[in-house]
Amino acid sequence: MRTVQEESFPNEVESIKDGKSFTRNSRLKQLSIECAERALRVRSRINAAEQLSTPSKNPMILDRNHHTVKLWIIAMHRTRHHTGVEATVNECRQHYCILRLRPVTRTLFPQCLHCRIRAAIPPHPRTGDLPxxxxxxxxxxxxxxxxxxxxxxxxxxxxxxxxxxxxxxxxxxxxxxxxxxxxxxxxxxxxxxxxxxxxxxxxxxxxxxxxxxxxxxxDNELRQAMDRATSSPSSLGQQAA
Ligand SMILES: [Zn+2]
Missing domain, CATH: 3.30.420.10 (Ribonuclease H-like superfamily/Ribonuclease H)
Incomplete structure (x- = not known):
């Protein structure tokens, strides 16, 4: 993921190494970024929390458009038994801070064949004419x-x-x-x-x-009765009487 960061944010990595601030056009300009454990990490307010690792307190920041990041999001979705968008986003946020994570997760879902089959609605057959x-x-x-x-x-x-x-x-x-x-x-x-x-x-x-x-x-009994009645008019007269 450090390699991913260097490919996604080359200028920002150089600026951090040189101790300079980000340029005005940088996508990370509005974020609070620090360099820890040789990676760009988002600064959080939970540093005082004990028993939490550095990746949990200060997750690495990643670019959503990097191919490796997309593969990792799909892997998280699959290993969590094909959970929905929100559950996948929640799982990903527990490991990394990915810029605009929800929209990219939503676009990746149609690529999952299992979810496409599960969400498919069978076409309704045309109904016939009423009698x-x-x-x-x-x-x-x-x-x-x-x-x-x-x-x-x-x-x-x-x-x-x-x-x-x-x-x-x-x-x-x-x-x-x-x-x-x-x-x-x-x-x-x-x-x-x-x-x-x-x-x-x-x-x-x-x-x-x-x-x-x-x-x-x-039905059989009524038909037999009808046949008997129509075959002999006398019996019909007796029944009518
Ligand atoms: Zn799926």
């Missing part, structure tokens, strides 16, 4: 309905603890919801919930759901 049921304006709510179940809730019935599921019906257009309590996840329970929902909210034109076993079972 028509999400855009069905001027329709009664629940004309297009989505249905799903959520996990069992434990309820107290008498002295026993029993499970109850909740069926969530949601209008796909205006996103309002309708809740129904289900005693089980069976096909019969799904059909009963559908009947209760339709009685309150009206007949949906479409019902969307995931491929839950109970929902698939209810």
């Amino acid at each position: 028509a049921c999400r855009l069905a304006h001027h329709q009664r709510p629940f004309t297009y309905t989505g249905v799903d179940y959520f996990r069992p809730l434990t309820v107290t019935v008498g002295r026993s603890q029993q499970k109850r599921y909740v069926a969530v019906f949601t209008c796909l257009t205006v996103r309002t919801i309708h809740l129904e309590i289900a005693t089980s996840l069976s096909t019969d329970s799904v059909i009963m919930n559908l009947r209760r929902m339709k009685a309150r909210r009206g007949q949906p034109a479409q019902i969307w759901s995931d491929n839950g076993t109970n929902l698939r079972g209810a």
